[in-house]
Amino acid sequence: MAADLTSQGAERPLLYLIDGSAYIYRAFYALPALTNSKGLQTNAIYGFTTMLTKILREHQPQGLAIVFDEKGPTHRHEEFKAYKAQRPPMPDGMQAQIPYIHKVVEAFRIPVVRLQGYEADDLIGSLARQAEQAGYDVAIVTSDKDMFQLLTPAVRIYDPVKERWFDEADCRERFGVEPGRVVEVMGLVGDATDNIPGVKGIGEKTAAKLIAEFGTIEGMLARLDEVKPPKTKTLLTEQAEMARLSRKLATIHVDAPIEFHAEDYRVKPLESDQLAPLLRELEFHSLLRTLQVTPAETEALGEGLSLLHDRPDLQRFADRIRQTGSLVLACVLSEQVPVRADVLGLALSGPDADPVYYVEGPGSGFDPLLKDLLSDQAVLKAAHDLKPVWLALKREGIDLASPLFDTMIAAYLLNPNRRSHSLETVALDTLGYQLRGVRMGGPAEPPVDLFTVQPPPGAHQAGEAATVVQRLVPVLREGLEAQGMLWLFEEVEMPLVPVLAEIERQGFLLDVSALEELNKELERELDRMMGQIASIAGGAFNINSPKQLAAVLFEKLGLKPVRKTKTGYSTDEDTLTQLASQHELPAQILNYRSLSKLKSTYVEALPNLVNPETGRLHTSLNQTVAATGRLSSADPNLQNIPVKGEYGLRIREAFVPPPGHLLLSADYSQIEPRILAHLSQDEKLIKVFERGEDIHMATAVEIFNLPPDRITKEMRRAAKTVVFGILYGISPYGLSQNLGTTQAEAKKYIDAYFERYAAVKAFLDRTIDQARERGYTTTILGRRRPIPEIASADPVQRGFGERMAVNSPIQGSAADLIKLAMIHVHRRLRDELPQTKMILQVHDELVFETPEDEVERAKQLVRSEMEATGEKLGLSVPLKVDLGVGNNWRAAHP
Template sequence: MTTDSSRKTLYLIDGSAYIYRAFFALPALNNSKGLQTNAVYGFMTTLLKILRERKPDGIVVAFDERGPTLRQQEFKEYKAQRPPMPDGMSAQIPYIHRVVAALNIPAVKQAGYEADDLIGTLAQKAEHAGDDVVIVTGDKDMLQLITPHVRIYDPVKDKWSGEPECVEKFGVEPARVIEIMGLMGDASDNIPGVKGIGEKTAIKLIAQFGTIDELLRRVEEVTPPRIKAMLIEQADNARLSRKLATIDVNSPVEFDAEAFRVKPPHQDQLTDLLRELEFTALLKTLQPAAKPAETPAAALTIIQDEPSAERFVAKLPAGSPLAVQCLLSGGSSIRADVLGFALSSGGQTAFFPLDVHTYMRPITTLLQDQSRTKVVHDLKATLLAFHRIGVTIAGPYLDTMVADYLLNPNRRDHSLATIALEAVGHRLGESHSEAKAPQSLFDEDTGSRDEAAEQAMVLAQLAPVMLERLTAQGSLKLFHDIEMPLVPVLAEIERNGFLLDVEGLTVLSKELEHELDKMMGTIAGLAGGEFNINSPKQLAVVLFEKLGLKPGRKTKTGYSTDEDTLTQLATQHDLPAQILTYRSLSKLKSTYVDALPELVNPDTKRLHTSLNQTVAATGRLSSTDPNLQNIPVKGDYGLRIREAFIAPKAHTLLCADYSQIEPRILAHLSQDPRLLQVFEKGEDIHMATAMDIFHLPASQITREMRRAAKSVVFGIVYGISPFGLSQNIGVPQAEAKKYIETYFEKYAGVRALMDRNIAEGKEKGFTTTILGRRRPIPELQSGDPVQRGFGERMAVNSPIQGSAADLIKVAMINVSKALHHEMPHTKMILQVHDELIFEVPEKELDEAKRLVKHEMEGVGKQLHLSVPLKVDLGTGHNWRAAHP
């Protein structure tokens, strides 16, 4: 392209082509409402890349219009082989048009014409008007449009094509590309060409004869005879194909230089659309920075003494929500120090440098005012931090992080910055971007102070928006009755912690070290020499070259030595089994035996896990730093690790475990008569299932049969396949399939429930629990059978697992309330899925057992379950002994 500073550059985007490219190139992204968004995302990022990197003077997007084209009237088979547009793509088309409109980019389409024709016409008109033109496409057909002032750009490959590139590819100038296309055809558009002539032959023929017309006129000169015969026989096809491949540069589309100039986006439209699509990263990039006037610094009150605190409180409207934002030092919530905090209510915002002696009395009264909802982001962290300085915050609470989790359970990012941007269009921290995290809170450290104040102000704005959204979704009752009352319970569990026998683990560590050293000698003997056991490469050499074992799955770096492979190889040789045992013991030592003592809090001498309320989409709690829900429950060394979790002197541990909670919820949801009968009679569901699938009386059911039946029961809940079940219980796939089929014959109500859950999930886009917790499952709408199958398993399982999660949360709230009222010295110290663990003074043990069992089993009646709940209790001075 010749350069001339006076010429403007117009970019013409092949919109329809990039919709297809984005859809098939990107994985099936979805927003929380179930809309597939990969094509929109890919298309939009392409546009933004062009605008950002190429800085065009003008830009236009061309789309195909629905309905038959002139080419299809000419040749009915044109593009006839193409499958219909996938549903996941067609649903995104209106959003792509909205993206183009929001970015204020002109779009053109015309009945009967393809996007190529509109681009060709505009390119020619723009060039005649004195513009340079860049056609954005990956379609080789467009090469025919190249001129000294028209180039092709493919942003996916970051590749430019002008006249030299066209000649290099096809051996002819751009105008004669259609001659080559006429001979070779185009399978993607079903243009026939001359069957038997490929690209190389077509290029050679046109280089020799110039055009199809000239080639056919001098066809007798063509060699070999086979090619000549093809051309004579298919001459009409060649002419037709050239016509179909020729882009119409005279389509009825107008060139308007001024209308096509790049203009600023329609910011409100763009922001609303990005929020709807949940393109958080793009929203952060494209949302304009907050204006200085929008930040609270100018109106911020700094509280220095009790009179100024009293004046601030006096200005607040009675009963108005109170936003609270702590400024914390680094570290875990249990150890974080409060450096100060900001409060905002009724348009008033104040920052409080921490000095409990000078102003905390009026503020304490304010924080304990039960007529005000306390709006906090990550309430648990705030409760834990305030507890360290002797401050309590009374409910009712509105935790924006938990609220966003209920609204968007599939999303990982529930940060205040993300929620503020999406819900109220406020970008946090723009005016303080140079401020650094505080080391201490001196008067001059205004950056951190202003950030906390801004966050409090935004929390006050968020409160009504989040409540409105929870109400619209039908999640407000779940939020108020379960999730908010649970937060103080979780904070208390974390604060209580679990006592650890550090000396016992030190002894166990030395024992394991000795055992591992001994195993290394055994392994070296079996391998015929020493090697690095932790090196997959060296292990592969030993197994497959030295010992000659049959290799399995191959990876990029060589043959796999993963757990599945070693398990299969263990039937051929003793070495793989020894490696598996070595790996298992080594992991136990590093992950638990050596790591746990390092995580003991030096102040309390206890382990304080973090129970996460906003991670698992099912509603389950997770445990981190350390993960105490993952402490091994099997194997000698695993059980000895549990022995290290102990009760202090004159106390004992009480473990209360819901028995068969998911099968009971399955019975309630399915209303299957056989399942209901089993639980009403107090029978063992796994024994009953074994009797049903093996057609035997209880006296003839072996331990292995009951175990197989248990796998069937839980496999059904998790949507297991015959293959998966066969792997779990070690039987042929046909036999596993028979077990599943027999189960569904006996428990037809379960099959009906599964079908109903999948159908409702597809119709609504989500499933719900007994208490109305939503789980969006966009995978149910996927065109990919693997993704759709995954979605169907989630649709089966989520209502059951989610209801179990809701149920244990209700139990935790009820038990905590009862303990505070009746037995304040008994502490809840951990939750592990269906199990609650308590630290009980020995003299209170009998009463604690009664209270805990009564409250936990009472949840069934509270939730109107159709079957009774059963809680198994266990006690002991360590976790292993106390496990029921």
């Protein structure tokens, strides 16, 4: 940022004037309702701060000011009581963000201009004129069309969202007149946003034509006899005074009682010590990195990195680690995919403030000593994101043995709502420290001599990471203990890491040839569908072009549009679903899109993701993504493989075991309703499961008041929707949408359910009340989920929080339960049936690859261990596991 008002290579200095009030509104409505983990809505703050950052970094202004509206009436309100009267009050979600925006501006050290009785437009206009007269060029940062009246050869408008500059020529193109006559056009047209009435019946084209001919409103009113057509003359005659008033209201005053002094608007260095903690509180981590702000007094960690030069050095280090019982490590990998990565080196340290050492990858000859240390079950191994480290070391033949401490998972447990749990983010949030180094991993570096004096590539980054982890461990452990989650961390999440790593390492075999054949079949089917669509539409068109599709639907076929966007009438999925009841073409388009997505997302994409070394798909199962505690799958996402529809099931047929093996699928039956029965202690619901009844059938009997033999499949399906609607805190309106029935009917179903299971209703109400009081919910094992939205003043956000409060203890407990089951099953398979491998988890389902001669024993072991997990947790209802066996995933799914 320049320190004076002199442009490099420019004859005149440049001043930026930002329309602050307008950009707060623009950011609020342009971005989704982002919140930080404490529930503060942050979309307006984020959008505003991003805009400031963009201008400061990309434009490097020499002079800058932000102009805000001041509360209270202005002279326009005195002249016209209805001025801006129709504007709704500021939304609650925006109101709470305003103080933070002012804090951001203060931390950026940007001058603020506001004055009682004057709008921001008048202050901007006055400053612009004074700066221009003082010899400066001015950039008005706004999207307000009113500002076009201020354009001169020295004053331009900049819209950072659209990345556009506007000058006098743009004004003539936009309004049909020069800037000085924009207020004349606006006096005729008015402004609905500000409730400026204008002349009813005169549009912008007519107004521009009239002003081009007569020059001004007064000039036109003086020559009314010349105005044509007669209708326009009549409108002007009847509304002459309103035209004069509207022109006056639209005029930006450039004589506000403020003075421009260049020295007051110099751009100053931002306040790092003020801005860094503010951005951390708001959880704007990408902006922190972009701005590279960190408290000045924070020292760089990992600077004192030492190389371990020989075996005696490493032996002394190993002895020290065994004495302390704790090892911190950071692994430098050759690439981002751990199952294919080589270990380039390891940064190693003990607890507390022990020095950090670096050794080259296991190929250096140190591997026997490293292997002994890393596989020592008396030593706690700590790292950030341990699973990739575990996988990469396993590839080198080294076992990273428990006990483990993953600072990423610990930080996630303490703040599951945080969007990122990277080491950079956790270090900033927990220690107030910003990492200096780059991310580890990436392309392999050339081999280096272990005995060189200088540390090899990646060593300093790894040393910094190890030092940060070293400092994080005691802080995070203390937090877990304080929140009652240390047992969950040590007995569930940490033992699960090697289980998930083994699943990822094993992978899932894919029949690529089967998908290639299916791809050809889908191409033929899509071609057939295109022909059918063209026939229905009366001609061929580009199905993937929203513009062409809209023309066919709304112009050619005459269907009524549902929703308009900035680019035209919407043709999204919701719109087509609504239109499908009016015409068969939207339904056919939906079918085409669905099949096309299936083809591109799975049939074509999955073969390209097969690991050439193994011939298998290796997904990544993530413990730190879903706030409920559920595992998620990525790269590729195997939890989203379709389970319905013929073509979706055909995709599942391509997931196969190797020769001589079968797939075994084990699926918890109705796990969430069972957990609800336990948590609510509803005796009637508990008895349903004790008797081994189908909960959805039992619910159908209650809500339809019919005996079981008269319950149809459709009734049971509706009852299932009601059951899961209850679990997710659904409203009568939401249930009516899902069932395709009236709200009254949906409410009757919900009331019937709660009448039968009254203790469930009491539990749900109690859970919401407790979440409102505490700010979080807990699972059976003590997993916390903060729900700050439940205390929001915004009713939409508050309702969302109440639904989360209902579902999180149930879904989170189900997640905890299957994690425990995975740990127990994995241990028994390792000890008793080592050839049977767990290869995937999909929510309530576990998939195994087992030799044909072990199938029956594997079935018995898996079922007994999964069902016994409920007893170990002390559940009040028995668990039931459905098993299926087959030569592909479709056939094995129970």
